[in-house]
Amino acid sequence: MPARYNLQAPVTGIAEQINDMHTLMLVICLVIFIGVFGVMFWAMFHHRKSRGAVAANFHENTAVEIAWTVIPILILLGMAWPATRTVIEMKDTSNPDITVKATGYQWKWGYDYLQGEGEGIRFLSSLSTPRAQIDGGAPKGEAYLLEVDKPLVVPVGKKVRVLLTANDVIHSWWVPAFGVKQDAIPGFIRDTWFRADKEGIYRGNCAELCGRDHGFMPIEVHVLSAEKYTEWVRLQQAATAAVEQASLVPQSPAL
Amino acid sequence: MSQTTAVRGFDHYFVPEPSKYPIFGSAALLLFGAGSALWLNDVASGPWLFFAGVAILIYMLFGWFGQVVRESESGQYGRRVGLSFRWSMGWFIFSEVMFFAAFFGALFYARVLSVPWLASGDNAALLWQGFSSAWPTSGPYTPSGAEPFTPMGAWGIPAINTLILLTSGVTLTWAHHGLLGNRRGQLKLGLFATIVLGAVFIGLQAYEYGHAYADLNLRLDSGIYGSTFYLLTGFHGLHVTIGAIMLAVMLFRVLAGHFSPQHHFGFEAAAWYWHFVDVVWLILFIVVYWL
Amino acid sequence: MAAVTHEQLHGHHPGPTGLMRWITTTNHKDIGTMYMIFSFIMFLSGGVMALTIRAELFQPGLQVVQPEFFNQLTTMHGLVMVFGAIMPAFVGFANWMIPLMIGASDMAFARMNNWSFWLLPPAAVLLLGSFFVPGGASAAGWTLYAPLSVQMGMGMDLAIFAIHIMGISSIMGAINIVVTVLNMRAPGMTLMKMPLFCWTWLITAYLLIAVMPVLAGAVTMILTDRHFGTSFFNAAGGGDPVMYQHIFWFFGHPEVYIMILPAFGIVSQIIPAFARKPLFGYASMVYATASIAILSFAVWAHHMFATGMPAAGQLFFMYATMLIAVPTGVKVFNWVATMWRGAMTFETPMLWATGFIFVFTMGGFTGLICAIAPIDIQVQDTYYVVAHFHYVLVAGSLFALFAGAYYWLPKWTGHMPSEGLGKLHFWCSIVFFNITFFPMHFLGLAGMPRRIPDYALQFADFNAMASIGAFGFGLSQLIFLVVVVKCVRGGERAAARAWEGAEGLEWTVPSPAPHHTFEEAPIVR
Ligand code: HEA
Ligand code: HEA
Numbered sequence A: 001m002p003a004r005y006n007l008q009a010p011v012t013g014i015a016e017q018i019n020d021m022h023t024l025m026l027v028i029c030l031v032i033f034i035g036v037f038g039v040m041f042w043a044m045f046h047h048r049k050s051r052g053a054v055a056a057n058f059h060e061n062t063a064v065e066i067a068w069t070v071i072p073i074l075i076l077l078g079m080a081w082p083a084t085r086t087v088i089e090m091k092d093t094s095n096p097d098i099t100v101k102a103t104g105y106q107w108k109w110g111y112d113y114l115q116g117e118g119e120g121i122r123f124l125s126s127l128s129t130p131r132a133q134i135d136g137g138a139p140k141g142e143a144y145l146l147e148v149d150k151p152l153v154v155p156v157g158k159k160v161r162v163l164l165t166a167n168d169v170i171h172s173w174w175v176p177a178f179g180v181k182q183d184a185i186p187g188f189i190r191d192t193w194f195r196a197d198k199e200g201i202y203r204g205n206c207a208e209l210c211g212r213d214h215g216f217m218p219i220e221v222h223v224l225s226a227e228k229y230t231e232w233v234r235l236q237q238a239a240t241a242a243v244e245q246a247s248l249v250p251q252s253p254a255l
Numbered sequence B: 001m002s003q004t005t006a007v008r009g010f011d012h013y014f015v016p017e018p019s020k021y022p023i024f025g026s027a028a029l030l031l032f033g034a035g036s037a038l039w040l041n042d043v044a045s046g047p048w049l050f051f052a053g054v055a056i057l058i059y060m061l062f063g064w065f066g067q068v069v070r071e072s073e074s075g076q077y078g079r080r081v082g083l084s085f086r087w088s089m090g091w092f093i094f095s096e097v098m099f100f101a102a103f104f105g106a107l108f109y110a111r112v113l114s115v116p117w118l119a120s121g122d123n124a125a126l127l128w129q130g131f132s133s134a135w136p137t138s139g140p141y142t143p144s145g146a147e148p149f150t151p152m153g154a155w156g157i158p159a160i161n162t163l164i165l166l167t168s169g170v171t172l173t174w175a176h177h178g179l180l181g182n183r184r185g186q187l188k189l190g191l192f193a194t195i196v197l198g199a200v201f202i203g204l205q206a207y208e209y210g211h212a213y214a215d216l217n218l219r220l221d222s223g224i225y226g227s228t229f230y231l232l233t234g235f236h237g238l239h240v241t242i243g244a245i246m247l248a249v250m251l252f253r254v255l256a257g258h259f260s261p262q263h264h265f266g267f268e269a270a271a272w273y274w275h276f277v278d279v280v281w282l283i284l285f286i287v288v289y290w291l
Numbered sequence C: 001m002a003a004v005t006h007e008q009l010h011g012h013h014p015g016p017t018g019l020m021r022w023i024t025t026t027n028h029k030d031i032g033t034m035y036m037i038f039s040f041i042m043f044l045s046g047g048v049m050a051l052t053i054r055a056e057l058f059q060p061g062l063q064v065v066q067p068e069f070f071n072q073l074t075t076m077h078g079l080v081m082v083f084g085a086i087m088p089a090f091v092g093f094a095n096w097m098i099p100l101m102i103g104a105s106d107m108a109f110a111r112m113n114n115w116s117f118w119l120l121p122p123a124a125v126l127l128l129g130s131f132f133v134p135g136g137a138s139a140a141g142w143t144l145y146a147p148l149s150v151q152m153g154m155g156m157d158l159a160i161f162a163i164h165i166m167g168i169s170s171i172m173g174a175i176n177i178v179v180t181v182l183n184m185r186a187p188g189m190t191l192m193k194m195p196l197f198c199w200t201w202l203i204t205a206y207l208l209i210a211v212m213p214v215l216a217g218a219v220t221m222i223l224t225d226r227h228f229g230t231s232f233f234n235a236a237g238g239g240d241p242v243m244y245q246h247i248f249w250f251f252g253h254p255e256v257y258i259m260i261l262p263a264f265g266i267v268s269q270i271i272p273a274f275a276r277k278p279l280f281g282y283a284s285m286v287y288a289t290a291s292i293a294i295l296s297f298a299v300w301a302h303h304m305f306a307t308g309m310p311a312a313g314q315l316f317f318m319y320a321t322m323l324i325a326v327p328t329g330v331k332v333f334n335w336v337a338t339m340w341r342g343a344m345t346f347e348t349p350m351l352w353a354t355g356f357i358f359v360f361t362m363g364g365f366t367g368l369i370c371a372i373a374p375i376d377i378q379v380q381d382t383y384y385v386v387a388h389f390h391y392v393l394v395a396g397s398l399f400a401l402f403a404g405a406y407y408w409l410p411k412w413t414g415h416m417p418s419e420g421l422g423k424l425h426f427w428c429s430i431v432f433f434n435i436t437f438f439p440m441h442f443l444g445l446a447g448m449p450r451r452i453p454d455y456a457l458q459f460a461d462f463n464a465m466a467s468i469g470a471f472g473f474g475l476s477q478l479i480f481l482v483v484v485v486k487c488v489r490g491g492e493r494a495a496a497r498a499w500e501g502a503e504g505l506e507w508t509v510p511s512p513a514p515h516h517t518f519e520e521a522p523i524v525r
């Protein structure tokens, strides 16, 4: 089961950094929170009229006011530093081992291997959860709403650059375990990258409202070992060749 | 701080009686909005509601402003009401500036960012092969399939229109001086000339639109150039029209003997508005037509 | 002006009565009341939509509504709450209280004030009516992103015109407030003596004037893209869908501060009153408010970290956004310092105000976490963001509105609101609020996207909890209705200064405030 109170377990370096940063932020915020509200609740308890408190009349104190402006700025600088490093690293899509183009459609994803091992493979990937499960006519499966007919397949430990675009409206390609989320904008190409450190099946969702079935266009990524990936590529290419063979003969004249 | 004593007569501020006009204005905009939506979706009742809304709006404007003019002329507004009018007109014009800023922003974004992006890097390589960044453009693929268009040149009618609007600014200021110096003849003449110039501007602008559609094939759906061109010039033209109507109202008021050298904020408000419209045109001329 | 002519000019004629009184009124108190009633009705409508959303999300699977209608509900819930409930409620407060607080006889433009209000019901008719046109209401989210909004049916056009009308209303209302504050203060009421509520509203009004026209421009471009073949948001024609987002959020981010700055103002009135101690740093509060407003124009793209900006853009918007924590912190610290060594009592308004500080700050912190661009890549468009903005909007804006309502109800009605019911309302609200929205943080972190009618199984239990909380929270709001109705009808009579520690001109006039107040300006020393 994925983490229920926190970000999903990271499988890329970036996701790892994001996790750590989130923990750091949480701790800092918690400390400030406890500090500020510790003071407030102490005051609320001790300085109440029913306990005989008499109001003081002090106000304006330049030293205090400068302190509570400057200290937060310093804390923020401390937060900004690791964030800056990660932003720059996330943006570095150079030198990929594999480049895949993902296209958002209402409501499915199209994948197109552009470069690297597997170049030329292309397919559509749509939700495979049966309608009956959604409508309550059948018990819901383990990967309810997070499963597709043809997942994206990538090799482990390789830098995969994902180019994003869309065919109709904006979608967003998101795999939490990779720390990757990138909007797919019709008419433009945007890119992002990941390098998965662990084999396995990772799931995500379209993360930009894209119409009726926005909730029903998941992303499923299978991270395979190098050998298994090579095998998968071979099978795909064989299948494609077979389809091309078949389609050469009876082209419909209407087209 | 809450220690108070009332001072009698501290520059009493005019508070109007209950008024029926606002609700007419609201009804008008309701019909206008509903009518427009229906009309745009080809529902037969749309135009009827739309024009009913417009009619009520016109009634409301006449009634409301008529009442304001009467109150003003009968001296019910003190100094502070005058000041309120000034503040409010100033901030109203600022809100108009921000409205235009949205469209100028769109033009800037398209010219400086999105069009060059479309013609470079992965966008060019994978999606829009062969599209080269140049302005004006109808984009890599104009959806309606509109044929290539000729952009609107700056040095024909637009340049003349610039001169016209600049001149109208001068005539208006001349009229204002007439008002300040209590030379009513100069006031009337200057105001009249300004309105005529405004009307000529609108006429030329309409002619230019016709020319663009008929001869240049430059249309609303000519990609981003057509979009920004027509929305900017169109909203500007609308504002010139409104400004000219305001000035015409002022002319009628002048003819009816309104305004004094000390007391004429209605006139000034219209003048501020006119100058604002002028400035918008100058920016427009430079960034839409010239550069 | 001599007193005689003044009496002639402004004798109190018996104006229209019955419904016509409310339709034609130029009285800021009447108009303020109408704003508040309108906004409460809108709050209930938006709330019913929220409850339908929560009912659908109670369990995995589709049970209550279909996806398309679900998206309509989400969209309209957002639009109705933002433009129909929260904003008009604050304008209602401004109408009622600003003239009383600065010693003015009314708003600067009383007739226009009436129109500002009466534009809202037509806008609401267009907006809510769009549910009933073919294709239903807009389902593009309250942010109306292109090109999805270009795909919508007639409901989208109705929403666009409704937004235009609400924009006109807001701009006129804002100009009215600016002019009233700048020009109608009683003698001696210098700007730096003004109650903070007036300051926060003055600055909010500037924000409104600056950004509502930009929103109008944005939706106008959607309209022309929809119907007139323009290509603003269409790459094929040389435009860019992301351009819409830039323009929208240039409006949208200042908009969220439009919904919180007046709340800060209300809380800054209440805390000193019940701590019986002056606000710790009046001047720094004013400067902090102004800083927040100015910064708010430079942070908009923090809503767009996932669109794929260049790194420099992400960094700029991240740093700018983080900076807002500083002036907001100044405010929180100021409130706490005001409470420090006061002589506090916790009547209902104070309970709400302290509740506000506590829960709003949590929302502020989650906002700051969203501001960290890499983290936002994970939480953008998830329930984490939904949690963040309900903490600042419900526990922020709405709680402050309740605080203000309990604080000034005596002035409005002449009766003290029921302490028992008020406290019940508070405790139910804060408990159910957290039951509803706290689990959403976990949902978002664990990967549940927002704006979906159905979700994966691992999100089931927190969603059920949130749904139960939402119904509890919704029902708790009916207590408020009861309090108000009871308070209007009777109850303990309120003194002119209804609360022992309350300061300000509004407490120098009788309760309920007479129809006309400060026709002779008070002198403030
Ligand atoms: C009242 C409304 C309101 C308010 C006040 C805020 C306040 C803030 N918001 Fe929020 N926000 C919204 C309403 C609001 N927001 C809405 C509606 C959305 C979603 C819109 C949509 O997509 O539909 C949103 C979304 C949103 C996002 C985009 C999330 C996403 O879609 O991915 C971000 C990202 O940066 C953000 C950040 C912030 C920050 C940094 C603040 C700051 O102002 C908070 C500052 C406050 C504090 C930090 C706490 C107090 C401070 C201290 C005690 C001082 C010491 C603290 C430190 C030094 C850490 N907000
Ligand atoms: C501005 C203020 C505001 C307020 C006050 C609220 C209040 C509430 N909101 Fe929401 N909300 C938004 C602004 C606001 N919201 C915005 C901007 C969005 C984003 C929209 C988008 O994605 O585009 C959003 C989105 C949003 C979502 C996400 C939807 C999605 O992504 O699909 C959810 C889900 O739980 C939700 C829930 C709630 C709940 C339970 C309340 C509760 O607090 C409501 C409580 C009130 C009531 C329940 C009414 C009480 C009345 C009754 C119970 C009586 C019934 C009477 C009769 C029928 C006569 N809101």
Ligand code: CUA
Binding pocket: A104, A105, A107, A170, A171, A172, A206, A207, A208, A209, A210, A211, A213, A214, A215, A217
């Ligand atoms: Cu595709 Cu949401």
Ligand SMILES: [Cu+2]
Binding pocket: C252, C253, C256, C299, C300, C302, C303
């Ligand atoms: Cu924001």
